[in-house]
Each structure stands twice: as structure tokens, then as C-alpha cells.
Amino acid sequence: MTTYDYDLFVVGGGSGGVRAARVAAGYGAKVALAEEYRFGGTCVIRGCIPKKLLVYASRFRDDFEDAIGFGWSDTAAKFHWPTLIANKDAEITRLEGIYRSLLEKAGVRAMTGRAELVDNNTLIVQPGNRRVTARIVLIATGGRPVLTEIPGIGHAITSNEAFHLDQLPASMIVVGGGYIAIEFACIFQAFGVATTLLYRGPKILRGFDEDLRDALTAELTKRGIDVVCGTEIAKIDKGWTGLKAELTDGRSVNAGQIMYATGRRPNTAGIGLEAAGVRLGESGQIAVDAYSRASAANIYAIGDVTNRVNLTPVAIREGHAFADSVFGNRPTLVDHELVPTAVFSTPEVGTVGLTEHSARQRYAKLDIYKARFRPLKHTLSGRDERMLMKLVVDGESDRVLGCHVLGPDAAEIVQVAAIALRLKATKADFDATMALHPTVAEELVTMREKWQPPVETAGAKAAEQEADCR
Numbered sequence: 001m002t003t004y005d006y007d008l009f010v011v012g013g014g015s016g017g018v019r020a021a022r023v024a025a026g027y028g029a030k031v032a033l034a035e036e037y038r039f040g041g042t043c044v045i046r047g048c049i050p051k052k053l054l055v056y057a058s059r060f061r062d063d064f065e066d067a068i069g070f071g072w073s074d075t076a077a078k079f080h081w082p083t084l085i086a087n088k089d090a091e092i093t094r095l096e097g098i099y100r101s102l103l104e105k106a107g108v109r110a111m112t113g114r115a116e117l118v119d120n121n122t123l124i125v126q127p128g129n130r131r132v133t134a135r136i137v138l139i140a141t142g143g144r145p146v147l148t149e150i151p152g153i154g155h156a157i158t159s160n161e162a163f164h165l166d167q168l169p170a171s172m173i174v175v176g177g178g179y180i181a182i183e184f185a186c187i188f189q190a191f192g193v194a195t196t197l198l199y200r201g202p203k204i205l206r207g208f209d210e211d212l213r214d215a216l217t218a219e220l221t222k223r224g225i226d227v228v229c230g231t232e233i234a235k236i237d238k239g240w241t242g243l244k245a246e247l248t249d250g251r252s253v254n255a256g257q258i259m260y261a262t263g264r265r266p267n268t269a270g271i272g273l274e275a276a277g278v279r280l281g282e283s284g285q286i287a288v289d290a291y292s293r294a295s296a297a298n299i300y301a302i303g304d305v306t307n308r309v310n311l312t313p314v315a316i317r318e319g320h321a322f323a324d325s326v327f328g329n330r331p332t333l334v335d336h337e338l339v340p341t342a343v344f345s346t347p348e349v350g351t352v353g354l355t356e357h358s359a360r361q362r363y364a365k366l367d368i369y370k371a372r373f374r375p376l377k378h379t380l381s382g383r384d385e386r387m388l389m390k391l392v393v394d395g396e397s398d399r400v401l402g403c404h405v406l407g408p409d410a411a412e413i414v415q416v417a418a419i420a421l422r423l424k425a426t427k428a429d430f431d432a433t434m435a436l437h438p439t440v441a442e443e444l445v446t447m448r449e450k451w452q453p454p455v456e457t458a459g460a461k462a463a464e465q466e467a468d469c470r
Ligand SMILES: Cc1cc2nc3c(=O)[nH]c(=O)nc-3n(C[C@H](O)[C@H](O)[C@H](O)COP(=O)(O)OP(=O)(O)OC[C@H]3O[C@@H](n4cnc5c(N)ncnc54)[C@H](O)[C@@H]3O)c2cc1C
Pocket: 011, 012, 013, 014, 015, 016, 017, 034, 035, 036, 037, 038, 039, 040, 041, 042, 043, 044, 046, 047, 048, 049, 051, 113, 114, 115, 116, 140, 141, 142, 143, 159, 180, 267, 270, 271, 302, 303, 304, 305, 310, 311, 312, 313, 315
């Protein structure tokens, strides 16, 4: 019988890889893991966690402004970006240490270096040309930002660099219409950077419920973010005073910095997948079956490199399910339906389940419930910000299919609503749930009137389309 150095070798020490390694080791497997950059991966080092810290920092601006209506004075405060970045970096270093020690405590051999397959069971880890063999290999290499190939793109940054800017520019163009672009636009704008959010599609936040997309666009615009859709940058020039972006519609915009958040691509290059006969899918992701097994029998892949649902909790769940299935003798599937998700914009978005549009393709009759209102807090703060709550309900079974929230604490609200949707709660269950007063979330259990679409005229439709952007 062939003997190997390890039962499992994990390539990538991010959310998914670390979880898989620890759980497999807990089942008694001999496990090693290689990480080429920093333990913790995208989420901890340059994703969810540092981003949420910047989001918290950015929201103090609202608190200082809102306090005045509640009787506070002298609320003018100064913000110092280098202090925030230094404190954030210290916390990330602490977390990185925790990730590394979690692996070591679990008995996983944690290696710093870049791993590459040379055949199905053999890997080389650089630097040092370390050769290791393993019975099972798990690829958990995540993804990376992609930049559009245009002249001058070298002057632009991505979210990776945005976390480490020495100082804030006076103005910024954030390119993209997805959650990362929107979140960074809100962060920069709150710190006083004149921010343009530039998106080539007709409306930001593709794939989200239309009402959320419209309401968020309106709120961002009210906050002073210049939301420009339907155009993109053709060329970037660097001058004495900053960058100049020439747009495809003929206009040009000047900015101190340009950040691209136009998508991410699975990290599959240069890791020897061809040598091991691992097949890639259409978007360059590792193609896997429901148990995360790749086309080569002893190779598995989880997380962003498989491009299923690219979120941290999903990568963690996939890593755990892989270890349960392969080393715990407990075949476990991951349910990729009903994944709650958030956009940590200000105001924030939380969503779970079907959008109205996707529900209409699958269900014959829908009932829609919507509330758009000013939260109690803003009656005294005077802030012109409106909350949106929306439920998409199957008109036949009464089951709640989708829950969409825009406003303060939307992500926290939707995390809990996700339990109800998973338990197949009906609208009658929502109605029978006692309200918790006074909260904004109580609106979810007090919406009684079904929403009726307004009678549409040709003129109204044209005006609505025009208002989508700008
Ligand atoms: C700015 C930003 C904000 C985000 N915000 C959120 C959020 O709010 N909520 C959320 O759920 N998700 C968020 N995400 C997504 C989330 O970070 C990812 O879905 C998650 O990190 C995926 O985990 P993973 O284990 O698949 O890969 P990763 O965490 O990317 O880990 C992969 C690791 O593999 C390493 N690696 C790659 N190749 C090799 C090699 N050959 N050898 C050794 N090591 C290698 C990399 O250095 C990396 O550390 C955000 C992402 C970004 C970029």
C-alpha cells in the first residue's frame, strides 16, 4: 500500500481551508496546510473583518450629526485615518495569530509558503522546494480582484490596497456596482472624500430585489455619493494633481484615487491543477460535485475557488462538510439556498430568499408586502433617510419566500429572519408573532396590506427608467 506524508494537504489558509483542516485533524487525520500570504485569508486579512471595522469607523459621522437633535452640542469631531488603519492592522495581526494557533492546537502542520501540485498526490511548497505527499488534497485558494484592461489601469487600486492607503484622497472614483464597490463608496464618502460610484450597468446591486436597488440608489445619492451608471472608464491618465478618468460616454472625471471593485476571479493559476487533471468550469472556477469533489478522484475544492456562493460562512460550511464527509464518515451536503447576505453600505442592506423578480419566474401567484418609512430615531435627528422592508410571499401556500431590508441594522434583522424562512414560515406565522415595540424590525410582523402595483402609464414608465440612475 502507498504511504503518504499526510492524509490531507490543504492549499490555502483562509476561512474554508482552516475550518476543513481543523475538523479533519479532529477526526484523527494527519493534516498539513500551506498559506502563501497570511493565515486567515481574505475575510480576516483584506475582506469582511477589516471592511466592517472601516464601516464602524465611518458611521460615527452620522452619530455625531444625529446627536444634535437629541440635545447634544459641541459634537464636531476630527477623524484621523492613519490611527484607524494602525488600530485595524493591529487587530488583524492579532486575529491572524489566533488562526495560526487554532491550527497548531488542532495538530495541523501549518506551513508558510506557496503550494503547487506536481501530480495528484505530490506538492512542492516554496520557498525551500519542500516536497510533500498526501492521500487527499483540498484546494481552498479563494479568489482575487480583477482589473479591466484599459490604458493607465496601473494607476488604479483594488480593495486590497484601499485598506492600506497612507492618507485619504480628496476625491475618489469607485468603479463597480456590487457590494464591495458600494461599501467602499460609503466608507470614503463618510470620511469626507468626494466620491463617485461608477457602474457600467443600468442600476447598482445586480441580482438584488429591484425595490432595494432603487431605494439604496436614492439613499446613496441623498448622502452625496455621485452614482453614475451606464458608463465605464476607457482610459486613466496621471497628471500633476491626480488622476483623470476618460469615460466611454465622452466625459472625463478627475479624482485623487480610482478604486476598481469590478469582480473577483478564482485563484486557479500556477497551482498545478493541469498536472493533476483537475477540470475548470466556465468562469475559471474548479468544477466540483455536491460533495466538493473535483474531476480528479482524490482532489477536492471549497470556497471562492469553486465560485458557488462567495461568502465566508459558505466557505466555512463547505470546509466543514468536506471534512465530515471524507474523514468523519458522515456524508454531508451544503445547502446553498436561502443564504442570507448583506451590503454594509450606510444605510445597510440585508436580504434572504427570493427577489420578487425571481419568485415571479417560479410561483404562479405572489403577495408582496412593502413598508417604506422614516425610523423613529430620525424624527429627532432630522436625518432624511427612509427604511424599506419587503416580504415576498407565495400567494398559494402563504410561505414567505424572500425578506429584503434597507436601513439601520438590516443585516442583524435578516440574520434572524433567515431562521424563519428556513423553517418555511408563512405570512400568517409572521403576523402571529408578537411585535417588539418600538423597533424598526417590528414592521416585519405588522405589515397587513398587500402591495398593489400602481396603474402604469407609458409616461410614468419612461420617467421611472430615467430616474433609475441620475
Ligand atoms: C473586500 C471584501 C469584503 C468582503 N466582505 C464579506 C462580508 O462582509 N461577508 C462575507 O461573508 N464575505 C465577504 N467577503 C468574501 C469572503 O472574504 C470570501 O468569500 C472568503 O474569504 C472565502 O474564503 P476561502 O477560504 O474560499 O478563500 P480565502 O479566504 O480567499 O483564502 C484563500 C487563501 O489561499 C491562499 N493561497 C492562494 N493560493 C495559494 C497557494 N498556491 N499556496 C498557498 N496558499 C495559497 C491565499 O493567500 C488565501 O489566504 C469579502 C471579500 C472581500 C474581498
